[in-house]
Amino acid sequence: MRNSLYSVTLDEALTTVGGHGRYQIHLLIIISGIWMSQALFMMNLPYLLSDPNPNANCIDQDCCEEGFQFPEDSVTNAANEWKLFCGKEYKTTLISLAYFIGLGIGTYIISYLANRFGRKIMTITGLILTSVTLFICAASPSAEFFMAFSLVSGVFVGGTTMTSFIYVHEIVDGEYRNVFAGIIFAAWGFGMMLMSLINWIITQWRIHMIIIGTANILWVPFLFKFYESPRFLASNQGKYSKARYVINCIAQYNQKQPFTEMLEGEKVIGYQETNPRAIASESTSTSSKYSFVPISNGIVSVTESESKVVKRYSCIDLIKLNSLRKVFIVMSFLWFILSFSYYGVVFSIPHYIGNQQLNGTIMALAETLSCLSMAFVLNKIGRQLGFVINFGTAGVCCLMALAFINSSSSNSLIKSANHVIQLILLSLARFTIASVRLISYIYAVECFPTSVRSLVFGVLGLMSLLGSICCPLIIMLGGIIKIHPLFFIGLLLITGSFFSCLLVETLGKNMEDYVEEEKEEMRNPEPSVSIELPSNATSQSTKRKFEKLKEEN
Structure with a gap:
């Protein structure tokens, strides 16, 4: 649509000046570095709160006596320092929950502000405040203090990742949008692998927090060299x-x-x-x-x-506007399923292979390769078909794994084979869900016009938060009613595959800047x-x- 014989769309304008030129590539490098830095704290949480010595015998409560010290080969982490294993295990759960709640809240608040004040300024602000809160976390005197600032840190991490993703994708032409997304998600996976290496080399958790905070603020001077979207x-x-x-x-x-x-x-x-x-x-x-x-x-x-x-648009307008209502409701439901199933599958996988560092590296590498491969396949199969195939494959894998989990056999060989098949099926489910996560970001960028895009991402972030909170509750419910949580996860994923058919294909189409009514x-x-x-x-x-x-x- 054009308002005049001589006007051109912003997509056409950006293509004219180089839709994937040096400017976009250099900004991609900075945004990828930001995502890598933001991934460090999320990957650090499992190490930070893990049992300092799972092999220690604490049956007699000796480990909880005043002045008790674990052996030198034990992990020097927050759980060790604050003795979160002595009847205080619930605090580790609360710290993780606080961080994820912060992610959801931050995604909405900062995305809303980015829709009003700009992508660049909110990305810079988010990075600075992320670093400040992480430095404060490094000086935490107690678990409660750390919990509070984990929530605040999550606010800025969630908002910064979303806003920076939108920032770079609003200046890239459609043909290369999926490649840029794949590289950014691969940087996130690389950050997770890097955190595993840091934990292996440096055992002091407070130093970890200082390193992560420094890594985030390092990108701020580079961002000042770029322009607003x-x-x-x-x-x-x-x-x-x-x-x-x-x-x-x-x-x-x-x-x-x-x-x-x-x-x-x-x-x-x-x-x-x-x-x-x-x-x-x-x-x-x-x-x-x-x-x-x-x-x-x-x-x-x-x-x-x-x-x-x-x-100026608000959340209510996303429902009121006829041109946005259906795609917004469907996309919100799919983001809920994605978050719920991702964490559900992670919790369901018997994934400890050797030590935590090795496990974290292997799984992060697998997800990185999954995102990179999907980034290059996506332009051939399209966004909608990518949703349908990956949602469906993940759901079928979960239900098939459930069949092997419920299989009972006294033969040790068959038991070993069942365990291997379960691991393969659940790993495949996790990889396909990681692919869906990549597609969901690209799809949301292309489905919604610029005037509401950042606002939509904020609401979708809240739906992801709801999914991540519901996940442990469903797992708990499954234990009560004796139904494995993979049953619910598999059904939701297959439902998501069918709901994906309600979306329109955006491959090869211009990125819209205005809603249809406008x-x-x-x-x-x-x-x-x-x-x-x-x-x-x-x-x-x-x-x-x-x-x-x-x-x-």
Whole structure:
């Protein structure tokens, strides 16, 4: 959709100046580094709260006596320091729960703020505050103090990961969007592997927190070299002159020709001779009520924000707007299933192979490879089919594993074979769910327009939080009613496969910037600025163009 004969969409504008050029690649490296750093704390929690010496004999409660020390080969972690194994095991659960609650809350709050104030500024703010809270965690005097700041840290980690993902994907063309997502998710997996290595080399948990905090704040100076998302500037704030300025800076960075077209959503108000010096500079004129921007064909545009109030959307609008309602409800349900099933499968896998560091490295490597492979396959099978296949495969694997778990045999060989098959099936389920997680981010970016995208991600984060909280409750319920939790997980995953069919395929389509109702207003705008032919316009072709544009407005 275009509001004028001469306007182009932001997708077309970014493609013109290099949709996957040097600028995008360099930003991808920074965002991948941010995701790697953010993964460190999440992977550190299991080590931080693990039993310091699972082989120790504490039956007589000797381990809990004042002054007791574990052997030198025991883990020097928070659980050891605060003796969380002496009738205080519930605190380890509460610390993990606090962190995940923080993730969900932060995803919503920071995503909402990013929808109002910008992707770049909220990513930088989130990184700084993440580092501050982690440094405070390193000085924690008690488990309760650590729990409180784990929640706060989760708030900034959840919001920063979501916002940074949107930030980089709003300037990448559709053909490479899945590749960028795969690399970012692979960086997350690499961060998990790196944390396993750090735990193996350094045993002091407070040093871990300082390292993680430092790793996050290191990326802040690099982010200042990049610009705000031009999609956000145009769609969320109506600052088309700034959006064009950023697009031309990207063009210069990518060594492309300057962008000289009119952006979708701008208003044509007249003609003048194009000033080449004005093309790559931001309009800062304060002498007029409007921001006059000379562009190609002698057109002069005025920014939408200065001719009308920019529409601000809320969570209620996601349900009220007909163009968003169905896809929003379906996507929310799928994100709930994804979070619920991922943690459910993790808890169900008999996954300790050797020691924790080896286990963490193997599983992180497997998920990393899964995300990378899906990133390159996704452009061939599409987003919707990727959802259907991976949700369905994960559900079938869970139900098949359940059949082998319930199988009873006295033959030791058969028991060993059953154990191996269970591990293979549940590992395959985990890998396919990891693929779904990758697709879900790309799908959400492409399904929802820029004007509500960050807001939608915030709500989807809350649905993920709900799923992660319900998971241990369902596992507990399964123990009470004697039904294995894999039964519920398998059914939900298969249900998710069917619900995926309700979504539309977005492969090969432009990323939308405005909701359909907003675009309808653009097609039938109310006249806000009178259009007059400049006195110095003598060309007959210019006059004909002007009359045509005047009829449009």
